[in-house]
Amino acid sequence: MENQFSNMDIENILKETPEAYNVFQKMPLSHRNEYIKWINEAKKQETKERRLEKMISMLLDKINKEKMYKTSFKISKMDCPCEVQMIKMKLAELQNIHSMEFSIDNRLLIVFHSGNYQQIFQHLKSLQLDTSLIDSSAADDYSKTNDTNERVLLWRVLYINFFFFILEMATGFLSGSMGLIADSLDMLADSLVYGLALLAVGTSIIYKKRIAKIAGYFQIFLAIIGLVEVIKRFIGSESIPHFQTMAFVSLLALIGNALCLYLLQKNKSQEAHMQASMIFTSNDVIINIGVIIASGLVYLTNSKSPDLIIGAIVFCIVWQGAIKILKLSK
Structure with a gap:
């Protein structure tokens, strides 16, 4: 009968590889006994030694992982x-x-x-x-950060975006501005993304992907309706939108987007401070500024064209956002 390895034998051998020995020592006794049993089940002594070498390799892999x-x-x-x-x-x-x-x-x-x-x-x-x-x-100096406030923060920015979605949609219809309606859908797109991020917490990946797919296709549907409406208004004889409403509501939306950026960046690491260059490279802020400029051009030209052009551009951006959301569902 071949010699059997005991717990003491294994420990003495592992002491030659301190990293593997430390992992072995931290294991529950039942796990250590399973390793020893697996080694001793080998028919030949040389096979036992190979299994012992394999065990050491597995312990080192565990350290690496x-x-x-x-x-x-x-x-x-x-x-x-x-x-x-x-x-x-x-x-x-x-x-x-x-x-x-x-x-x-x-x-x-x-x-x-x-x-x-x-x-x-x-x-x-x-x-x-x-x-x-x-x-x-x-990352030898890694220490886990506290993310307990992240869910509350996401709810705040979702509320801000959804509020401006309702405000811009309502005022867009009342003022006859496609720019405001399009911007409201961009706000809705952001709300959907923040909502998906919240849904992802504590839910399965399959469920999250299913919701992302529904949200993405719904957003594409809205973008298509918007682009069709823009074309109809270019061809038809629609009245000129109320430029004062366009400018005022877009300014409020600009403030809302800036607040969202500030809240999100304030929550991150110290090196990621809020900076003006970051705000003005945000698509949302650029859209708000675009609608404000379009309202001024509506006033100067006494034409609906600037509003329809900015509306078409924003609907295309909403479409791109929907494509990004759909990628999450794959």
């Missing part, structure tokens, strides 16, 4: 909080991510994770936001 890494990505097309939430939802599928830090002004994402970064990289590339790897290194 649990080791924390810090990987930085450049995401060139990440220019607003809406895209931040899309990235979070996409990466929620991965179990090895411990936390993330975003800097919109620097187009930077830092991911703290265990194991390899390749799967994270592939998920980011699938969003087509022009993602590139900056570097990846061991």
